Amino acid sequence: MLFKFLLAVSALAAPAFAQSCAEASRFGDLTFSPNPIVLGEPVTFNASFACATELGYAPLYTDYTLVVPPANNTGFQAPIYFARRDAPAGGNDVFTVTFDPNYSQFTTYPDAQYEIILAATHVAESDSYGQTLIQGEVEFAVTINQASRSGYTETFSNLSCATQASDYITYGLVDTVADCETMCTNVSGCTFFNIYYDYNSNPKGNYNGNGTQLTCSLFQDKHTASDATNCGNQPQSNGGVDTIENSCGWYKSS
Structure with a gap:
């Protein structure tokens, strides 16, 4: 009886949870600390894919990139790819990255404005091709500060x-x-x-x-x-x- 009761609660609760997930969360939600990011200091990223999974977009793997938006790009700032992560077993992926303040992109363009792109790749079913890989992206605004230079x-x-x-x-x-x-x-x-x-x-x-x-x-x-x-x-x-x-x-x- 207890087992059946738990199933009933779960069945009732699932639609309510799905309704609470915004469509904008279908490829993941990302927070990071500190923000602004300071070059040379550790940054902790926390990506949640609970809503992505509930909405049918459970990721197979994810990629993270720093990108200068076209409106702010002088034509020289290339994307900075900084992580590929396997799908987290529990729905949340927490990891830490330290951006090298001496990396040429940061020293040559010290005040470039960036966005973080989270690209989530998931498996989708196709009538014509069967299973196929689909990638969706989410953009997150970020401020990057230069590390204090010596003196x-x-x-x-x-x-x-x-x-x-x-x-x-x-x-x-x-x-x-x-x-x-x-x-x-x-x-x-x-x-x-x-x-x-x-x-x-x-x-x-x-x-x-x-x-x-x-x-x-x-x-x-x-x-x-x-x-x-x-x-x-x-x-x-x-x-x-x-x-x-x-x-x-x-x-x-x-």
Whole structure:
């Protein structure tokens, strides 16, 4: 009698649970901590596939990728694939990842905006082909912060204007934020650097400037976003104007 009673309760409870699962959860629900993610520090991901299973999309395996959305992508930021996971036996998959702050994608594009893509692959039945694999994706917004650099603190990031001030020292072209930090450390009097892309555009607005190199400007004093008043738009010899992107500032705090 007890066994039959439990079956009856289960049969009544299942539809109610299914109704509580939103269609948006059919490929999984994801939380992660901390958020924002700090490069170089562990990040714990918790993926729940309870609703995916209830709705008939139980995953066979899952893939996780960091992607710069097309609207924010300058054309160089490739997806960062960081995990493939087998389907969890209990419906929840918990794992930890530490993103290397020295990875070239993070150093070359220090202030790129990302999304996490959770791609869940499940088995589906097809009248024509029998069982087949189907993949569905879910996007999750995320903020990624640079790790504190040795002796430097970030004062602003991801601006479309560069620092302009009377305590300017000099500038150079570099490949990474670390290169600009080294330049500031080795130049007497430098306590702040502003690093950004300074693109030259042709009359049609297409970028054809200095490729992936960054402009590294050095200053004597600390600056904030309020000092970023050089927003480009300077006439170029080709008839276009320059455009500033991904501008960030670092202050030597010790």
